[in-house]
Amino acid sequence: MDIVKHPESRQLVRTVKASAYVFEDQNSKCLMSYVEQIAPSEASVLIVGETGTGKELVARKIHALSNRKNKPFVAVNCGALSDTLAETELFGHEKGAFTGAISHQIGWFEAAHGGTIFLDEIGDLSPSIQVKLLRILQENEVVRVGSRQTKKIDVRVIAATNIRLEEAVYAGNFREDLYFRLKVASLHVLPLRLRTGDILPLAQHFIYDYSQSLNKKPPNLSEEAQQLLVDYHWPGNIRELENAIHHALLICKNGVIQSYDFQLSGFKHKLLTSEYDFSIYRNSNQTLKQLLFSWFEQGIEDLNEQLEAEITGAAYEYCHHNQLHTAKLLGISRNIIRARLIKHGLLSPNIRI
Template sequence: MTDSLITLPEAAEHAISIRAKALTFEDPRSRLLLERVRLVAPSDATALIIGESGTGKELVARLLHTLSGRGQQPFVAVNCGALSESLIESELFGHEKGAFTGAATSKPGWFEAADGGTLFLDEVGDLPPSAQVKLLRVLQEREVVRVGSRQPRKVDLRLVAATNVNLEAAVQAGRFREDLYYRLNVARLALPPLRERTGDILPLARHFLEQYAKRLRIAAPELTPTAQQRMLAHAWPGNIRELENVIHYAMLVCRNGRVEAADLQFSALALRRPEADAPAAAAHVAATAPAGTAPSLEQALLELFQQAPPGLWQHIEETVFRTAYEYCEGNQVQTSRLLDLSRNIVRARTAQFGIHQTAQRTF
């Protein structure tokens, strides 16, 4: 591992992974991040890594682990969003024989597996409320209780959590426990999106060119000046993951050992408006509304407030969710992205509001 580039170990085993598999520290913002990682790593403080999908949060977690005193101990990575809600507690905290149907033997959870080392909880914002309560207790008491047991087991590990969800907004909306948020948000590391650290784009591109050239057993092609300009001008909504896919495709179609601008196939997905622009957008809506009137959404809310019906907030939340769900034609993935909710929350809301789910429209 060098100071300028880190990759997942045994990268070939991650060929079908959706994770970002490389991260550089060439851009000034990335160098500041690296310095922060070096300062935080030696301690056992709980770390919270925030950043958009595909920015390399697991790589930063692994770097924290490697630079810490636990570097020779296990590093266990768990994607909370990939665990089913019914089994997430037994997966994280373990279970005893007979604790539930199918529990033929006792099994330690991921916390016990990471004992002595580092446990990385990715997509921690997807944890259901019941698991949030247990996670809080583990962080407070440094012990786990397996499902079906009353005997606590001590664990000695460092917890690193990551999310692409706005946890502050989730706390305000009641989807994430405030006390757990403060327990996680000790050493906060923010990964800028690739579009905000353009100095990393070309070094990453060259790294992926070399990696795919090795797989294809050919010489690594060069990026032409026009191709470099196109890459630097692109917004990269998919971040490092998208960059890798663009390079992979370019390697397959380029000729004469040169990647031209025409060989680059960019994502057509539009970037969501950054949160920092939200006040300006609201001001624009207000400024463009007819004189003496409020924007339509604000006016509708004001009328509701005047009526003050019982269960007002639940009515608003259900109306927003149902409208978004219908707009997305019953697709839970698109609804999750549109409303900036975790997948588990979308599943829970469809059940709470009695929304019928078809097999074709589930995850």
Template sequence: MNFPHDGRYFGFDGAALALDTPVPAAAAPRSRREVIELERRGGGRMPPSIRATALVFEDPRSRALEQRIRLFAASEASVLIVGQTGTGKELVARHVHACSPRASGPFVAINCAALPEALADAELFGHEKGAFTGAVDARAGYFESAQGGTLFLDEIGDLSLSMQVKLLRVLQERSVVRLGARTPRQLDVRIVAATNVDLERAVAAGRFREDLFFRLNVARLEVMPLASRPGDIDPLVDHFLALYAQRGGRPVPKLSVAARARLHRYGWPGNIRELENTIHHAVLLAQGDTIEAEELMLAGVSLSDGRGGESDRLEAALEQLLDEAVEAEVAEEGVFERVNHTLVMLAMQRTRGNQVHAAKLLGISRNTLRTQLTRFGYLPARGER
């Protein structure tokens, strides 16, 4: 893995994502398994504890999202990115910018939820010298700073109604008037907004302007929760394992089969950021070269309460079965048949031969169970009855 970084841009294997300066012209194509990483720097835009810092397009749903990103990036349409906290909305916004004709221009990000109401006008639209107490110099706002590039308005759903009116006017007129000035300044800026708020409901409740919603909701990108795109979990896990092992100056540990299985079963309410924290914690605690399921810190799951233990033991038993089958090379009965046979017999024993109860225990229909029993020779075939 090679993450070029000189303070101006960052990327994976030469595929740079713009921050505030031009991207190098010769950017190598990026495969879907390669991880897009957010530069870890203090900007006050969002607490780092909830920000997703890496994104990958490996799962089929993520591949579909990447395709939409590329289609939308080629246009000048405003983009609205929706998704839960920690899913990587800012990284999606940066990817839109990097894939667009504006990639050589600036990418400016602002967290609308963190804008103080009293300073919002000056921050967004800029001000002239003497416009207010403390304005000792003229200063461009975020809109002007993004000239020729992309302005990312994060948490747009938290913007006050009064600021929504002003933002709508700027978007309609494509110009901005600094505080203390009268002359509008023309803008050449693409708007990408993001929110974890249901804006349709906010419009219905009167908390968000309908006209602004329609202005922003031209090209919509929905970033699915991590649990809905399980194909992204393993590449992200491997990325974070390597990242935090490198930072700790130690060899990259492996995850046991049971540990990976637990990560895939977990619901990830905190999405990518929670996955990162979990892997970071596990790397810090790891004593050997393998991280076990018990070393994973998952919200709402105690390491000693036994939840998940039965499933982990089952995973280990199945792993041993597969290892034995590989060593034997040729088996009279395949592993799948052996497990299926054993499950059916155990269910019948547990229910004392009651087919209805055994089928319910296995989560299958009675007819399916009878088919299995016939196949294993415990019931006569139809022609033999």
């Protein structure tokens, strides 16, 4: 990963190698088709997706396909900025603006002038910073801390979040007007478990990349290892896959990566504490009707209860174990979802979240 310095600052900004772009799954190809449509515009973009799914890669792809491609791309992790630090980092400050401000410093927005600024974890910004960000989007100008002069900027904003901003708006933690300003165009980067066609191409990419850095011949993936990678649910998404490949490269023997060379602690995790193992059907190409036929053939007792357990467990996992989000996803109350989670052994009765 390359590193570049922020102008007039000692802080560091990440840049990602273009070779990391791997979008082979059909869902990913549809996403890229949409990216190609919106990239040439000047519209603000909101990218939603779980941590580690490649939201920054998508943002860089939008920038690379835009008319701003030869201008700066600045990536800022809003979650790493404290309330006191966020304003000066984003908008800059003048000499003497506060104790320790021994010289003026431009902010990230000025550094991105003419190009694109990527605001990762946008939902972590405080309400006061949200107000200033809204003004930037409306007026295309910034005011440094300690200054009364505005500075015109030309910046395209791409924001990303791993939470449902609609929920944050409803809870009063995120401004509704800013939300709609950011969401001129929006897209959802699916978790790796829902785009399995990307898994093996990504694995091969990381094998080649790390083999180059280790100065060794790229090993092959055994059939068992390939099946393991495809079947695994990847709660850590692409980052977890990258780490798993890196570890396997370090310990594999005879130029072949075996399934036991990976450290996948959650591989045998099951959503349900049931004697019936439904996981063999989850990654198949069967239709829902075929899946039900398979269950009918097993002669499962209390099928409705099993279906309720499976749906509840899957929704709970999809919502990252957030009861409120799970309840809204299924269209039921939080009390009902809590009762179902307890009934099916997915939540301790003593835990309240």
